[in-house]
Amino acid sequence: MSADDPDHSDAAPELPAIEFLSPGRFLVDNPPTTQNPPDQWQPAPFVLRETMAIQRFECLDDARRHALALLGQAHRSLSLYSPDLEPPLYNHSSIxxxxxxFLLAHPRNRLRVLLEDTSRAVKQGHRLLGLSRRLSSNMQIRKRHPEYPAHTCAFLVADDCGAMVRPEPDQMIGYALYNDPGRTRQLQREFDTAWDHSLSDPDLRSFLL
Known part of the structure; x- marks a missing residue:
């Protein structure tokens, strides 16, 4: 066929239209791209040096909230007397x-921890043990002298007016004080006397090395 043939054309033949039917919508259950953030404790809604009423608690969650509130509002000193650093209460990122x-807020701020027994924290590990190694000039952990009378309660003292007290150390039942200088000074004197007779435990030193 010659190029002058009127029936000759360079255009491609036209194809018939194709009808497309959508099968519908599908939901794709993709896994989340980010993990949930770690659980953060919330402090109790009471103010150090202002809240007058005694705050009683009867469960671990409330004890955690009061401990976090006192730790977070102290400005000068913290004194913790505990059987063994009680991991359910104190071994958490929020604490x-x-x-x-607190320790970095001022060079003179001091946190002292006095324990009846250090073996559990040393064997299992504890966040506050690691912290005492990093900030050893402001934080110390010691063991009660075996010949010195043991306290009948577990307590945390914040500055000169706040405290959390658990009369039975093996139970999460007690009360928190946010503005009681009299009771706080009494607890602080008891702590200071026991601290003056306390020991630097060899197991604790080996953990910190």
């Missing part, structure tokens, strides 16, 4: 962060 903020 650790509150202690770090």
């Amino acid at each position: 650790q962060q509150a202690c770090v903020r």
Whole structure:
């Protein structure tokens, strides 16, 4: 066929239209792209040096909230008397962060921890043990002298007016004080006397090395 043939054309033949039917919508269940953030404790809604009423609690969650509130609002000193650093109450990132903020807020701030027994914390590990190694000039952990009378309660003292007290150390039942200088000074004197007779435990030193 010659190029002058009127039936000759370079255009491609036209194809018939194709009808497309959508099968509908599908939901794709993709996994989340980010993990949930770690659980953060919330402090109790009471103010150190202002809240007058005694705050009683009867469960671990409330004890955690009061401990976090006192740790987070202290400005000068913290004194903790505990059987063994009680991991359910004190071995948590929220507690650790509150202690770090307190210790770094002022060079004279001091956190002292006095324990009946250090073996559990040393064997299992504890956030506050690691913190005492990092900030050893402001934080100390010691063991009660075996010949010195043991306290009948567990307590945390914040500055000169706040405290959390658990009369039975093996139970999460007690009360928190946010503005009671009289009772706080009494607890602080008891702590200071026991601290003056306390020991630097060899197991604790080996953990910190």
